[in-house]
Amino acid sequence: MTRLYDRVAVIGLGLIASSLIHAMRRADLAGTITGYDASALHMAQAREDGLCDMLADSAAAAVQDADLVMLCVPVGAMGGVAEEIGPHLRPGATVSDVGSVKRSVIDAVAPHLPPDVTFIPGHPMAGTEYSGPRAGFAELFDGRWCLLLPPEGCDPQALRQLRALWTGMGATVEEMEPDHHDLVCAVISHAPHLIAYTMVGVADDLRRVTDQEVIKFSAAGFRDFTRIAASDPTMWRDVFLNNKDATLEILGRFTEELFALQRAIRTGDGDMLHDYFTRTRAIRKGIIEAGQDTAAPDFGRAKTRPGE
Amino acid sequence: MTRLYDRVAVIGLGLIASSLIHAMRRADLAGTITGYDASALHMAQAREDGLCDMLADSAAAAVQDADLVMLCVPVGAMGGVAEEIGPHLRPGATVSDVGSVKRSVIDAVAPHLPPDVTFIPGHPMAGTEYSGPRAGFAELFDGRWCLLLPPEGCDPQALRQLRALWTGMGATVEEMEPDHHDLVCAVISHAPHLIAYTMVGVADDLRRVTDQEVIKFSAAGFRDFTRIAASDPTMWRDVFLNNKDATLEILGRFTEELFALQRAIRTGDGDMLHDYFTRTRAIRKGIIEAGQDTAAPDFGRAKTRPGE
Ligand SMILES: NC(=O)c1ccc[n+]([C@@H]2O[C@H](COP(=O)([O-])OP(=O)(O)OC[C@H]3O[C@@H](n4cnc5c(N)ncnc54)[C@H](OP(=O)(O)O)[C@@H]3O)[C@@H](O)[C@H]2O)c1
Ligand SMILES: NC(=O)c1ccc[n+]([C@@H]2O[C@H](COP(=O)([O-])OP(=O)(O)OC[C@H]3O[C@@H](n4cnc5c(N)ncnc54)[C@H](OP(=O)(O)O)[C@@H]3O)[C@@H](O)[C@H]2O)c1
Structure with missing residues (x-):
């Protein structure tokens, strides 16, 4: 593999950053x-x-000679970092980020960058529920998507190089427009996370069902929710605050549908429930066919089948 | 292992039944x-x-000589099967079931059973998203809980024997009271399933985000929801219709909390969100410590880490 950048600065050394570095x-x-x-x-x-070849005492110091600056801090911290590093960026440098929300990051970061720097926002569609510099590993992006959101008139050479970097790290690059990105992510990631957090919160609250029972008997379903709801609180607070409109829109639709299903349960409309549950199977089939998940059954437990 | 029953009849030959048999x-x-x-x-x-030593032409024919009858049909079909087999049961036989809801199954089944038969409702806390006689495997219950709900005055010898059967199949047996069972399951399984079905339905509905995008980029979070929402429509229709009160109660609490979180997003109350997301982490920790799930990160993909 050709060396793509001589000097890279990584700001924020958490899960995504350490995976990037590896x-x-x-x-x-x-x-x-x-x-x-x-x-x-x-x-x-x-x-x-x-983890790094060098550690700097500040973000400003870290970026001074860098050809590529990767912002890997929580979404809400991106603007502040951009403001700090703006005056210290090398002319011709590329600045990118990995934030899970794009419109608000672009609005917060772009104004602070000098015109002789190319800003190409990004979002790798990969992660785990762990955080910090010891959570990362080199294979995190293998076979996963990385979305890039180059602005109009983006320098084609800089874009080619950043695409090559992500490809070299194992990802498949796709370009997308920021608002559409934020809506898609609200559907496939942000709303599901809020819902999982909520359901785990309800379980935790319920006095008539003890935590011990919830923990002991947690089966497929709830167990998956607890995994999602173990994700980093700061990261997710920032995601929701910065993708407010799309998240609230999807949650609104979700509540509407949930009410319709609740009404079907209350009125005993079994056909409506059966039809709904049949329709949702098709999406799962698509996901497995697209290679995004395994068709192996989820056994609802830590142990896997003998021989696997 | 000692042979516990000479003749066992299994009614309904799906995932749970075939796993039982194996x-x-x-x-x-x-x-x-x-x-x-x-x-x-x-x-x-x-x-x-x-799969079986013998196949019968009817449920009535299957049970005639049986020492143990296991009802493994969807919850809504239990009453009809009990009515049919009631007159054909051998005196002294034990009847049990594996239904995911208990109060309504007890109400539907018990009246049809003769007094010289012992009815011990049960619910193994194990399953996958697949169904039918080819979905089963011998290890499904290994290390999982099986809840038994013996009625007051239940024959102790019959109970001992059924407990030994589940233990012999790898499960750990715990006794519970039916209404409490239904509430606990509404929290840890039934409400989460309905929520997952709903969220996948919303994604499927949304015209501005294509199915292709949902499938292609589905990451941790949504991907887990699609797995849950791929479960058998008949089974789940029956679960919701038969555990109506507890499910609706939990969904009511869920909606309340979801509204509170939506309000926090709308008003930008980051502290409330951060506190909430911190609290839900503790439950996850408990589940991992209790051995109900692995602490290995979820990579959001089919491939696992090389070397694992
Ligand atoms: N985790 C995922 O699944 C995932 C997936 C795709 C994209 N992302 C995005 O990737 C970014 C990083 O997420 P992550 O999972 O790697 O989080 P992480 O493991 O918590 O790492 C973030 C790091 O940035 C540090 N930090 C916070 N504010 C900073 C600042 N102003 N200057 C320098 N460092 C700062 C944090 O320190 P403290 O811990 O002390 O705050 C932490 O070490 C986020 O924007 C997130 O939206 C995450
Ligand atoms: N799957 C789980 O995760 C899980 C976990 C714990 C407990 N349970 C409970 O276990 C029971 C069986 O579930 P399962 O997952 O094994 O479902 P399944 O794979 O769909 O098996 C149920 C079988 O019963 C058949 N059946 C339906 N009505 C019948 C009747 N009146 N007489 C005889 N057979 C009939 C079904 O045929 P058709 O397919 O033609 O309807 C099917 O072959 C349910 O009560 C469920 O609540 C399931």
Whole structure:
């Protein structure tokens, strides 16, 4: 693999950043990698693990010579970081990010960047429920999508290089428009996360069913919800606050449909329920055919089938 | 393992029934196993696979000599089967079931059983999103809970024997009271399933986000919902219609909390969101500590990490 960038700066050294770094190293895509994180603990861990070639004392210091700057902080922190690094960016540098929301990040970041810098927002569609510099691994992006959202008139060479970086890290790149991105993600990720958080919160609240019972008997269904609802609180707070409109729109539709199903349960309309539950099967089939999940059954437990 | 029952009849030959049969065989817990299913296809598959020792032409014929009768049909079909088999049961026989709802099954089944028969309702807390006689496997119940709901004054010898059967099939038995069972299951299974069905339905409905996009980019979160929402429509229709009150109660609480979170998003109350998302993490931790799920991260994809 050709080296694509001589100097890369990574701001925010969490799950996505550390995966990025491991993935760039695996394919030798970057020369020197300089990191910075606002958390003293994460800086100490990064130092101990030798995660980066260099650690800087500030975001501004980290970016000064960089050909590529990757913003890997929570969505709500992107604007502040951009404001800080703006004056220190090298002319001709590319700035990108990995935030889960795009419109608000673009609005917060773009105004702070000098005109001789190319900003190409991005969003890798991969993650786990863990966070911090020790959660990352080189294979996180393998076989996953990375969405890039180049603005109109984006420098084609800079875009080609960033696409090559993501491809080199194992991802498949697709371009998308920011508002559409935010709506798609509200459907497939943001609303489902809020719903899972809510359901786990209800279980936790319910006095007549003890936590012990919830934990002990948690089967497929709820167990998957608890996994989703274990995701990083800061990251998700920022996602919801920054993708407010799309998330609220999808939640509105969700509530409407939920009411219709509740009414069917209350009135005993079994045909409506059966039809609804039959229709939703088709999407699952599509996902398996598209290779986005395994068709192997979920056994509702840690152990897998012997022989697997 | 000691043989616990000489003759077992299994009515309904789907996922749970076929897993039961494989698990009984694995530990040699039963002598002759006779099966019956209302579906001609499932009967043909059972015959071809040699799933049972004998197949009967009716539920009534299947149960005549049985020491143990296991009702493995959808919850809504339990009453009809009980009515049919009631007059044909052997004195001293034990009748049990595996239905996911208990109060309505007890009300539907018990009146049809003669007094010289012991009825011990049950519910194994294990399953997959697949159905039919070919979905079953001997290990389904290994390390999982099976709830038994013996009525007051239940014959202790019959109860001991049924407990031994489930233990022999790999499960851990716990006794519970029917109404409490239905509430616990509404929280950990029934409400989450309805919510997942709803969210997948919303995605399917939304014209501005194509099915193709939903399928292509489906990440952790939505992907888990599609798996849950691929479960058998008949089974789940019956569950909701038969656990109406508890399900609607939990969905009511869920909607209330969801509204509170939506309000926090709308008003930008980040602290409320952050607190809520922090609280729900604790339950996940409990589930992993209780061995009900693996702590390994969910990679949002079919492939697992190399070396795993
Ligand atoms: N996790 C996923 O599934 C996923 C998937 C795709 C995209 N993303 C996006 O990727 C980004 C990073 O997420 P992540 O999962 O890697 O989170 P993470 O593991 O929590 O890492 C974020 C890191 O940034 C640090 N940080 C916060 N504010 C900062 C600032 N102003 N300057 C420098 N460092 C700062 C955090 O420190 P503290 O911990 O002390 O705050 C933390 O170390 C987010 O924008 C998220 O939306 C996440
Ligand atoms: N799947 C789970 O995750 C799970 C977990 C715990 C408990 N349970 C409970 O286990 C029971 C069976 O579920 P399952 O997952 O094994 O479903 P399944 O695979 O669909 O099997 C049910 C079988 O019963 C047949 N049947 C329906 N009505 C009948 C009747 N009146 N007489 C004889 N056979 C009849 C069905 O035929 P048709 O397909 O033609 O209707 C089907 O072959 C349900 O009560 C369910 O609530 C399920």
